[in-house]
Amino acid sequence: TRTLPRSSSMAAGLEKNGRSRVQAIFSHAAGDNSTLLSFTEGDIITLLVPEARDGWHYGENEKNK
Numbered sequence: 001t002r003t004l005p006r007s008s009s010m011a012a013g014l015e016k017n018g019r020s021r022v023q024a025i026f027s028h029a030a031g032d033n034s035t036l037l038s039f040t041e042g043d044i045i046t047l048l049v050p051e052a053r054d055g056w057h058y059g060e061n062e063k064n065k
Contacts, residue, residue: 019047019048019050020047021044021046022047022057023042023043023045024040024041024044024045027041037059037060039063043062044061045061045062046059048060
């Protein structure tokens with residue numbers, strides 16, 4: 001089992017339209033929580049806010065918006 005700090009990310013070369021983009025290195029299922037984002041390994045997520053707020057990033061999965 002691999003554990004990373006919640007804020008670990010690499011976004012080199014993924015900027016688009018002035019917004020940073022990150023690529024998921026593992027999957028996450030939000031379950032019934034509508035405020036969380038589901039994504040699969042390899043998905044590209046556009047960050048909607050440039051810096052983390054209260055330890056959270058806000059973004060949109062490019063695959064399903």
